[in-house]
Amino acid sequence: MSLDPPTYLASLQSNIRQRPIPWDGAVRAGTLTEDQLQKIRAVDKVKKEQRKQIVEADLDAYRILFVGAKGQKSVFELATKRQDVVQYILVLLRDLLAGIPALAKALFKSGDPYQHFLPLLGHSSSSDDPVPLLTSTVLVSLMASSKDESAATVDKALPMIFSYLSSLTKNSDAGLQDIGVQEYSSLLYSRVCRRQFWDQRSETVAPLIDILRSALGVNSDDVSASLWKSTTTTTAISRFEGSLSGGVGLQLLYHVLLVIWQLSFDASEVGDELNDEYDIVLLYTQLLRLSPKEKTTRLLVSTLYNLLSANPNSLLPTAVLARLPALLQNLTAKQFSDPDLQEDLDNLRVLLDEYTKTKTTFDEYVAEVNSGHLRWSPPHRNTVFWAENARKILDYENGELVKKLAEIMSKPWENDKAVLAIACNDIGCLVREVPGKRTQLEKYGLKTRVMELMGEADENIRWESLRTLGGWLKYSFDAK
Template sequence: MSLDPPAYLANLQGNIRQRPIPWDGAVRAGTLTEEQLSRIRAVDKVKKDVRKQTIESDLDGYRTLFVGADGKTSVLELAAKRQDVVQYILVLLKDLLDTVPALSKALLKNGDPYRHFLPLLGKSTQLDDPIPLLTSTVLVSLMAGSRDESTATVDKALPLIFSYLSSLTKNADAGLQDIGVQEYSSLLYGTATRQQFWTQRDETVGPLIDILRAAAGITKDNSAASLLSGSTNVARSGFEGSLGGGVGLQLLYHVLLVMWQLSFEAAEVGTALNKEHDIVFLYTQLLRLSPKEKTSRLLLSTLYNLLSANQEKLLGIAVSVRLPSLLQNLQSRQFNDPDLREDLDRLRELLEEYTKTKTTFDEYVAEVNDGHLRWTPPHRNTVFWAENARKILDYENGALIRKLAEIIKEPWEKDKYVLAVACNDIGFLVREVPEKRGQLERLGLKTRVMELMGDSDENVRWESLKALGGWLQYSFDTK
């Protein structure tokens, strides 16, 4: 998948290509050999077809030039003390890898093809040092061009590259963020690389979710739970060029593209992605605000991949965050993109089939099993609790209430609303089925509710107080 290089990177590479390098003097100084210089000159500043023919006729020679061989030192190793030469070689190599696909596979035939590149990633922590950035572009082109999934690539080099790219995506500079995100996209070409990306998800996925949350206008004080409860509104303006949180449309598209590529591993990552980042709600919110067809298409396709691969766990969540009604509204719009229309139809049909056979109780079960409680309609509905409280307590020999106990015992530092919702539910259960309070107490729920009365969050304190009131009311009524 080819993307236009970000302007910052293109300008940097262009400036380096134009720099005059005193090659003959570099040879005299031992920065490189005559043989190396001859090969560089044969492909530097020549037409692409000449460059391609020259390299393909001497793949072993160019492999030795860049990664060395037995008894021969690579040009990067020889030129290590000349930063101008190293920068030039890195830009040239990136151009060659893009022009001559066969070169990528040739370089990987070396016993340790990454030996001279990986140290350059950590060469400097200064943002204005171009060498780590240029090195990352070379490594990404090398891996993507060969689509390599060897141990040397996936287990040794890829984790270091992902860590470096993560530092770009966490940078405040949108240009550097976009470089990191685009290079991620180039690397997610196969299952092995996507799995490694997911393994490092605190570094890789986490910052991307932060960008998406900023675009959707969701902050710590403006969480999914509060939005679903109707207590907070998301701004709906400023979509041309920049979304909420200053996220540009191009950066948003590239982040969505990476997440779409990750969604091809939906069976493995889908439920954890939702538990850790409330992804179904986040994507529903982004879809509601999406300003362009190209972003809507990625949102719909990713949602379909996640939901279709995790129907038991995620379809109920999709219903609870009101995705079906949003899709119904989108159905009336005239989209030009046939792929978008197809994804919209597939997703709508998937949810329609689910809702035909599922009830509000099923949605509640799905939400509790997901673990990330929200202020969805059932929680405040007294009729729902009157009809279903006993059913919830008896469900699968108490499995549902045990899951609720697990949820409320977690700290939920990043989303206190989960604790507030759990206290609300426990309060309803005590009031509706008071004779079962012993079952709740044995699970530690009364003790936990009392602990939460001292929580730092006002909503949690209020809901825990109300929940405890159920126990107190029952105690007084029975005296």
């Protein structure tokens, strides 16, 4: 998959190509050999096709030039003290790798082509030093062109390059972020590479999720609460042309979505954890509401389909709670020019329609509690629902739903106080319908928590907790 190079990187490489290098003086100083200089001059500043013919005709010589051989030092080993030469050769090698795939495979004939490059990633911690950045472009091009999966690549080089690229995605400079994200995309060419990317997700995936959250303007301490709250709040839906909220440009947004889409090829392996750790289904549903372009919509829909179709039991309930079916119904009315987008949209809608046809209100309630977030959905105020399902809720999987309610109530919910009011309502309904099970509720500390919530500043919480405690005491007195 070919992406246009980020502007900053293209400008840096162009400037370095135009720098005059005193090559003859460098040979006299021992910075490189006469033979190495001849090899460089043969392919420097010539047409791409001519360059390709020269390199392919002498692959071994160019392999030795860049990675050395037994008894022969590479140009990088000799030029280590001349940063202008190192930078120039890094740009030249990146150009050669981009246009001559055979060179990438040839470099692996030496066994480990990385030994002289990996140290350059740590050349400096300053973002102004171009050497680590230029080195990363060489390593990414080498791996992507060769599609190598050897131990040298997967176990040694890939973790290091992922860590370096992570530092770019965390940078406050959007240009550097975009370079890191695009280079990620080039490296996710196989399941093995994607597995390593996922294994390092605290470094790799987490910063990308932060970028997507910033695009939505979600920057609070409790991201999950903010996202769920937005599903029940009526707000104006803005369409962005130049940038999204949070200062995330459309190009960066698209490239981040592209990387997550590539990761979703392994949805059966990573889907559940991706949702548990990053609320990916809810996040993507909200992004889909605000998607500014058809190409971002396509990646959002395709990723959701990959995730939901691979993990229907765990992720479809969350998608329904996030109101994805209603959103898809709205999108269906639009005319999209991309046939792949239309196909994925139709498949996703069918998948959700089939799921919702077979699910009861009880199933919806279970999914909502298991999501870890409550909202005023229809079951909470429905007396018939509680009369029919209270005992099922208490008995469900040996009390797991009650335990989950206790877990929800234990949190402060500073960004969505309604959750505590809803939880008090539900506990009160359980006490009213099955008073004999009050001991089970008390075992999880729910009575104590309800009493604590009577001191909350929020009026709705105070009212619901008072109502619940009143019912609790009523049945306690009746029992005596």
